[in-house]
Amino acid sequence: MTALAPMAGTGFVMALPETVRGDLLGRGQARSFAKGQIIQQRGDTAKEFWYVESGSVQIGRYGVGGRLTLFALLGAGDAFGELAFMGEFPRTVDAIAGSDSVLIRIGERELWSLMDSDAAVTRLLLKTMALTVQESFDLIESSRNLSVPQKLAQALLQLSGNQEDGTQVMATQQDLADLVGVSRVSLGKAMTRLQGAGVIEPGYGFVTIRDRAALRDMGGG
Amino acid sequence: MTALAPMAGTGFVMALPETVRGDLLGRGQARSFAKGQIIQQRGDTAKEFWYVESGSVQIGRYGVGGRLTLFALLGAGDAFGELAFMGEFPRTVDAIAGSDSVLIRIGERELWSLMDSDAAVTRLLLKTMALTVQESFDLIESSRNLSVPQKLAQALLQLSGNQEDGTQVMATQQDLADLVGVSRVSLGKAMTRLQGAGVIEPGYGFVTIRDRAALRDMGGG
DNA sequence: GGGTAAATGCAAACAACTTGGCATTTCGGG
DNA sequence: CCCGAAATGCCAAGTTGTTTGCATTTACCC
Numbered sequence: 001m002t003a004l005a006p007m008a009g010t011g012f013v014m015a016l017p018e019t020v021r022g023d024l025l026g027r028g029q030a031r032s033f034a035k036g037q038i039i040q041q042r043g044d045t046a047k048e049f050w051y052v053e054s055g056s057v058q059i060g061r062y063g064v065g066g067r068l069t070l071f072a073l074l075g076a077g078d079a080f081g082e083l084a085f086m087g088e089f090p091r092t093v094d095a096i097a098g099s100d101s102v103l104i105r106i107g108e109r110e111l112w113s114l115m116d117s118d119a120a121v122t123r124l125l126l127k128t129m130a131l132t133v134q135e136s137f138d139l140i141e142s143s144r145n146l147s148v149p150q151k152l153a154q155a156l157l158q159l160s161g162n163q164e165d166g167t168q169v170m171a172t173q174q175d176l177a178d179l180v181g182v183s184r185v186s187l188g189k190a191m192t193r194l195q196g197a198g199v200i201e202p203g204y205g206f207v208t209i210r211d212r213a214a215l216r217d218m219g220g221g
Numbered sequence: 222m223t224a225l226a227p228m229a230g231t232g233f234v235m236a237l238p239e240t241v242r243g244d245l246l247g248r249g250q251a252r253s254f255a256k257g258q259i260i261q262q263r264g265d266t267a268k269e270f271w272y273v274e275s276g277s278v279q280i281g282r283y284g285v286g287g288r289l290t291l292f293a294l295l296g297a298g299d300a301f302g303e304l305a306f307m308g309e310f311p312r313t314v315d316a317i318a319g320s321d322s323v324l325i326r327i328g329e330r331e332l333w334s335l336m337d338s339d340a341a342v343t344r345l346l347l348k349t350m351a352l353t354v355q356e357s358f359d360l361i362e363s364s365r366n367l368s369v370p371q372k373l374a375q376a377l378l379q380l381s382g383n384q385e386d387g388t389q390v391m392a393t394q395q396d397l398a399d400l401v402g403v404s405r406v407s408l409g410k411a412m413t414r415l416q417g418a419g420v421i422e423p424g425y426g427f428v429t430i431r432d433r434a435a436l437r438d439m440g441g442g
Numbered sequence: 443g444g445g446t447a448a449a450t451g452c453a454a455a456c457a458a459c460t461t462g463g464c465a466t467t468t469c470g471g472g
Numbered sequence: 473c474c475c476g477a478a479a480t481g482c483c484a485a486g487t488t489g490t491t492t493g494c495a496t497t498t499a500c501c502c
Contacts, residue, residue: 069366089351089352122343131308134313143364147488173450202450
C-alpha cells in the first residue's frame with residue numbers, strides 16, 4: 001500500500017537506496033500502537049522520525065470542540081516527523097493510529113548521522129519536502145475551486161494508490177469527510193453522485209473503486 | 222516590508238549571515254518587471270531563484286476561466302523559486318509582478334555552489350522549507366474552520382508583518398479576495414465587519430491596520 | 443441468532459457564499 | 473478641471489453546505 005493522501009506522507013524512506021534504507025531502519029526500534037492510540041501530539045518536543053511498517057496513521061489537528069482537520073492518511077511505507085525535525089520547532093500536528101499499527105522509531109541522532117555521511121540523502125530530503133509543499137498547494141487549490149464530488153474523487157484516487165479497478169479503500173464516510181474537509185452529510189451526497197455515475201460502490205467502512213479512469217476525469221475537470 | 226503572506230515567500234535569504242547574503246546577491250543579475258508582467262509560468266523548466274529587491278510579486282495559479290488561486294503576496298526581502306529548484310520539477314506556480322518591481326535573479330549554479338561550500342546553508346534551507354509546509358497546513362486549517370472575517374484578519378496580520386498599528390497594507394479587495402479564497406462581495410462584507418469592530422480602516426487600494434492585537438484575537442478564536 | 447455499537451441514509455431549517463449586474467466613489471493624467 | 477479607468481458598495485436570486493435529529497442497516501461478539 002502506498003501513501004493514502006497527498007501530503008506529509010513522504011516517500012523519503014522508500015526512495016532511499018535499499019542498503020541505506022535497511023541500515024537506517026535497522027537502527028530504529030519497532031513500536032506497536034492500538035487503533036486510536038496517540039503517537040504524537042501538538043507541542044511535543046521529541047524529535048524522532050517515524051516509519052510506518054504496517055497499519056495506518058492519521059495526520060491532522062484536533063481543534064476546539066473535537067473538530068478534526070486531517071492532512072493525510074498514511075499507510076505502510078510512509079514516514080512522518082521530518083518536518084518538526086528539520087524545522088527545529090515543536091510538533092505542529094497530531095498523529096493517531098488509524099488501525100492497529102507497527103511503527104519504527106528513528107531517533108534524531110541516527111537521521112543526522114545519515115545525513116552527514118551521505119550528501120545525497122540531504123538532497124533527497126530537500127526534494128521530498130519540496131514535493132510536499134507543491135502537494136499542499138494542490139490541496140489548497142482543490143479545496144477552493146472544486147466541488148465536493150470532485151474533491152472526493154481526488155481523495156479516493158490517492159487513497160487507492162496505483163491499484164487496478166476493483167480495489168477497496170478502507171475508510172468510513174466520516175474519515176473521508178474529515179480528509180476532504182466537509183460534513184458527513186455532504187460527503188454522503190457526493191458519494192451517492194459518484195455511485196450514480198458508476199465509478200464507485202459504497203460499502204460499510206470501505207469504498208470499492210470501479211473505474212479509476214472516470215474518477216480521474218471527474219477530479220480534474 | 223516583510224513577507225506579505227504565509228507561504229512560498231521564504232525568509233531564506235534574509236536569514237543568511239550578512240556576508241553570505243551579500244555574496245549571493247552580488248552574483249545575481251537585477252531585472253525590472255512592470256506591473257502585471259509575468260515572471261514565471263507553470264511548466265517553465267528554468268531553475269533560477271528570485272529575490273525581491275523592491276515592489277511585490279503574486280504567487281499563485283491561473284485556472285480555467287481566468288480564475289486565480291493566490292498562495293502568497295511577496296514583498297521586498299522575500300524570495301521564491303527554491304521549490305522547483307530543489308524538487309527538480311518544472312514550475313508549478315505562476316509568478317506575476319503585483320507592481321513595478323526589481324528582482325534579482327540567481328542561477329542554479331550559484332545556489333548549488335553556495336550550498337556545497339557551506340553546510341549550514343543547506344540546513345537553513347531545510348528549516349525554511351519545513352516552515353513553509355507547516356504554514357501551508359495552517360492555511361488549510363484556516364480555510365476549513367474559520368469564517369471569512371477571521372481569515373481576512375489572519376491575512377491582514379501577515380500582510381502587515383511586524384509593523385506597529387497604523388501601517389497600511391497595499392492590496393485591493395480583489396487581491397485579498399483571491400488570497401483568502403472568496404468572492405469580492407464576501408470579502409467586502411468581512412471588511413465592513415472588521416471596520417465596525419474598529420480594528421481596520423478600508424481605503425482605496427489599501428487597508429489601514431488600527432489594532433493588531435484585536436486583529437490577532439479575531440483570527441485566533 | 444440476538445444484542446450492540448458503529449456506520450450509513452435521510453429530511454428540514456438554517457447559514458454562508460457566489461453570481462451577475464449596476465451604481466457610486468476615488469484617483470491620476472491630460 | 474474634467475474624464476476615464478479602477479476600486480468599491482450594494483442588491484437579489486440561486487446554489488451549496490451545515491446542523492440537528494432520528495431512522496435504518498451492517499458487522500461483530502457472545
